[in-house]
Structure formats: C-alpha cells, structure tokens
Amino acid sequence: MGAGHGHVLYRESASPVHRLPPEVKIVAMVVFTVAVVATPREAFWAFGGYALLVAGVAALARVGPGWLLRRAMIELPFVLFAVALPFLGTGERVAVAGLHLSVEGLYGSWNILAKGTLGVLASLLLAATTTSRDLIVGLDRLRCPQVLTQIATFMLRYLDVLIGEARRMRVARISRGDDPRFLWQLRGFAAGIGALFLRAFERGERVYLAMLSRGYTGRMPAVWQGAGAATTGQWLVAATVPVVAAAIAATAVVLT
Secondary structure, eight states, rough: TTTTTOOOOOOOOHHHHHHHHHHHHHHHHHHHHHHHHSSOOOHOOOOOOOHHHHHHHHHHTTOOOOHHHHHHGGGGGHHHHHHHHHHOOOEEEEETTEEEEEEEHHHHHHHHHHHHHHHHHHHHOOOOOOOOHHHHHHHHHTOHHHHHHHHHHHHHHHHHHHHHHHHHHHHHHHHTOOTTSGGGHHHHHHHHHHHHHHHHHHHHHHHHHHHHHHOOOOOOOOOGTTTTOOOHHHHHHTTHHHHHHHHHHHHHHHHH
C-alpha cells in the first residue's frame, strides 16, 4: 500500500498516543467500549468518569474537542431516535417542563445517548491517531483472520482506483448527453454500476494472477512478527484507560 492511502479522519501528529503500536490502541478501545456498554444506565457518575477518560486521551493525542464534536454528528439519527423515546415510552410518567414523559423512555434515551456518544468518541480517537494501514497491521498482529485483513488491505489499496474509474465513466456518460439528475435516466446509471463491477472484477483477477506469479500463496506476510510490534511497556501504558474504565464499570455494577 502506498503512503497516499490515508483516510480523512487521521490527524498527523507526534503525540504519545500516535506513537503507540496500533494493536494496543485497538484492544484499549474495544475494552473501553465494552466497559461503557456493561455499565448500568442508572450509574450517571460512571459516565462522567468515562467522559473524563476520553477527554484526557484526546488532550494527550492533541485532538481538539471541536474536531471530535463535528465528526460525532454521524450519530445524529440515533440522537433523534433517543429524543423520541420519552414521548413514545409506556409505563410511569413524570412531568418535565410541562411535558409528561415516560420514565422508562427517559432512561432509554439517556442510555443510548451516553453509551453511543462515548463509543463514537472512542472510535474517532482511534481513527484520528492511527492510519488505515496501521489499523490493518494492528488487526493482523492480533491474529485477526487472514481473509478479513486481506480483503481490507486490497479494498484500501484499490479504493482510489475504483473511485477514479467511476469518475471517468461518469464524465464519459455526461459527454454523451446523459444527465444523471433525471429519474428516467436511472437505467443508464444502473448499467454504469454494472459495468464498473465487471471492470473491477476483471482488474482484481489480473492482480491476483500477477500476485500468484510473484509467489503469493494465499496468505499475507505475518507482519505481527516484524519490527514495530508492541512491547510489554507499551501494553502496560495503553492498559491504563481500559483498566480504569473496567474498574468504574465494576464499581457501578456493585453499587447499582
């Protein structure tokens, strides 16, 4: 994979979080998310602790709150659903600002908003501090099934190629009088999608044959054995956040 295949969420920096190996960051994010999900929704204080952990990691990674909040808008559809729950919920109701809202709906709305937002922010921090290539390397070092890492690797490598091919096909259609804005030309658009699929399939077959001729045996190199793998010290440093999060979740379960 070339160096130009970065993603729009990655933020170049020399922060301590950026320098950590990708596998330790992936594990830390997953454990943190599991701890958040396992926390009872009634333990409001616990979610405040999780928010402080996220804020601390963001500050250490030099990722500003504005950047995080703008990209966290991806969860807006879930936010709208959560806002509707207090009005649609059944059971006991309580008066809030003149509105009679469902108690169960309020808890459900809080549960979705708190856990969903923390999960999205944790994922954004991982993406902001780890390139796409390093994410795949980290998954490979964690013994993720080879077929998954290979598919992700090839998708990342040839995504720009497919986008360029689709752009050229669109320009060719428009130059021949096609206008994709009109509904009755949907047939032409569908035919273009089919042609793009066939071109991608043929290109993939040629690439695969070229790889076989160069000694490819169906398995990518075991990069987890190579230089840059996490040391014991780096695992211990990265474990700080998930261990604290797990302790908060355990305390919340006991006290609730």
